[in-house]
Amino acid sequence: MKFAKSILCIGAGYVGGPTMAVIAAKCPECKVTVVDINEDRIRGWNSDKLPIYEPGLDAIVKQCRGKNLFFSTDIPQGIRDSEIIFVSVNTPTKTFGEGAGMASDVQYLERTARDILAHSRSSKIVIEKSTIPVKTAQAMENIFLSSPRSGVHFEVLSNPEFLAEGTAIRDLENPDRVLIGSRETPTGITARQTLVDIYAQWVPRERIITSNIWSSELSKLVANAFLAQRVSSINAVSALCEKTQADVREISRAIGADSRIGAKFLNAGIGFGGSCFKKDILNLVYLCRSYGLEEVANYWESVVKINEYQLGRFFSKMLKAMLGTMSGKRICLYGFAFKADTGDTRESPAKYLTHKLLAENAMVTISDPQANDNAKIDLAGYGEAIQYIADPLDAARDADALVVMTDWDIYRKIDYAQVFQKMRKPAFIFDGRNILDHKKCFELGFNVFPIGQQELTHLKYE
Ligand SMILES: NC(=O)c1ccc[n+]([C@@H]2O[C@H](COP(=O)([O-])OP(=O)(O)OC[C@H]3O[C@@H](n4cnc5c(N)ncnc54)[C@H](O)[C@@H]3O)[C@@H](O)[C@H]2O)c1
Structure with a gap:
């Protein structure tokens, strides 16, 4: 079949896979190919068990795969055959050298630009889909200009992705906005129009x-910084609520009803996780510092610091509530993914908490409907101290405490009377996501510790 356009995406991850699946579904006249250096991932995309979990993704991939959506490891061929190339490789926080722990590691992006240059025989529109530091387009252009080929022009566009894991398909099908940045030159504006179309x-x-x-490049970092800032703001308030008998959920409702503030992203919890918020804010902080804007850098850095503080505070509260020792006690984590509806565990608060619990000589049971496999990889090496049980009722057996780490809907629906029966007493619930009916759990006999609200306990702590 002859396609009107040939689109390539380099990087078949949480962004590249779902984004290209939706483009293929919405543009049947385009051929969409997704390539990756990771053979296992590509094998997964070509199989019945996709390498990532995302509601609605399976159906779209099944509908388009083999028709106008293809997954391959042949990167040179993919580059040669395409007119439009999305670059969706990972841009993690740098772990070495200058800017380690803060700056964005753009080596995969540069490698991709070099691959595009090496294998292109015709002009391309190259689209930054990855989240990158502002001015990255210039770096890409410099690589493309390093060995020019006559008649071959590369136009770099920025088209940051705003999808959220767990709602990626919905976000892609019905986005609040799509942002497309270009050079304001005739070729830039023409390329931009191609992507708009x-x-x-x-x-x-x-x-x-x-x-x-x-x-466009900077908007992505700023969007994530603002979202994370809301989480850190309400979490900071949750600490004050616990000291004052105010209830953070009532505050969220009261302030969220103000249309200037809005209701979203006001749920207090153990803190944000995920592959993006922390890394993108740190990248923003690093950029500000490197432009000499120390105060601006400190301002944004505090968003990350409050997040770390919230997790530490949560753990300290657990330790104190459990009578000062966790040695030999079994702690069951309800959820390991960084949020509901994904199996992604990158920067998950559950990972941090597990390390803290094991350091206290606790035994840990991990129960997550989608993330147990990733948890096993993350926690490899701990052996017998951790058990993985997907069924939440089975997982609660002989546990001293339950900790709600992920806001999966199933945890709202479990029969907590049965859970209580299975646990050792005194039985504790630490609701790190504020999703349970705390009063009901207390009446069943649990000692309940929510976030930003009064604890409900049968024990005396004076
Ligand atoms: N995950 C999210 O929710 C999200 C949302 C918006 C934006 N982003 C941004 O999108 C980018 C990708 O994120 P992700 O979560 O999909 O990452 P990911 O790690 O899941 O996927 C990146 C993929 O790129 C591949 N890759 C790396 N170098 C390559 C190369 N030279 N050639 C071919 N393939 C290569 C990797 O093997 C990997 O499969 C990041 O910059 C991220 O910040 C992520």
Whole structure:
């Protein structure tokens, strides 16, 4: 079959896979190929068990795969055959050298630019889909200019991805906005229009925002910094609530009803996780510092610090509540993914908490409907101290404490009377996501410790 356009995506991860599946579904006249250096991942994408869990993803991949959606490890061929190339490789926090622990590691991005240059025989539109430091487009252009080939032009666009894991398909099918940045040159504006036309096949035109390329690059970091800031703000307030008998959920409702503030992202909890928030804020902090903006850097850094404080505070509260010792006690974690509806455990608060619990000589049971496999990889080497039991009722057997780490809906629906029967007494619940009916759990006999609300306990702590 002859396709109108040939699109390539380099990087078949949490962003590249779902994004390209949706483009393929919405643009049947385009051929969409996703390539990756990771053979296992590509094998997964070509199998019945996709390498990532995302509600609605299976159906879309099944609908398009083999028709206009292809997954391959042949990167040179993919580059040669395409006119439009999305770059969706990982850009983790740098772990070495200058900026270690803060700056974005853009080595995979540079490698990709070099691959594109080496294998291109015709002009390409190259789209930054990965989250990158502002001015990265310039670095890409410099690589493309390093060995020019006559008649081959590379136009770099920025098109950051705003999907959230767990709702990726919904976000991609019905985005609040699509942002496309370009150079404001004739070739830049033409390339930008090509990408606008692709999205316009399913996104209302008024939701497609075009901008200069640097604003587009920086908008992504700023969006994540603002979202994370809301979480840290309400979590900071939760600490004050616990001291004052105010209830953080009532505060969220009261302030969220103000249309200038809005209701979303106001649930207090153990803190944000995931592969993006921390790394993107640290990248922003690093950028500010490298431009000499120390105060601005400190301001954003405090968002990450409050997040770490919230986790530490939660753990200290657990230790105190459990009579000062966890040695030999079994702690059952309800959820290990960094949030519901994903199996992703990158930067999950549960990972941090597990390390703290094991350091106290506790035994840990991990129960997550989608993330147990990733948890096993994350915690390899701990052996007998950790058990993995997917069924939440079985997982609670002989536990001293339950800790709700992930806001999976199933944890709202379990029969906690049965859970209570299975546990050792005194039985504790630490609701790190504030999703349970605390009063009901208390009446069943649990000692209940929510976030930002009064604890409900049968024990005396004076
Ligand atoms: N995960 C999210 O929710 C999310 C949301 C928006 C933006 N982002 C950004 O999107 C980018 C990708 O994130 P992700 O979560 O999909 O990462 P990921 O680690 O799941 O996927 C990246 C993929 O790129 C591949 N890759 C690396 N170098 C390569 C190369 N030279 N050639 C071919 N493939 C290569 C890796 O093997 C991996 O499979 C990051 O910059 C991230 O910050 C992520």
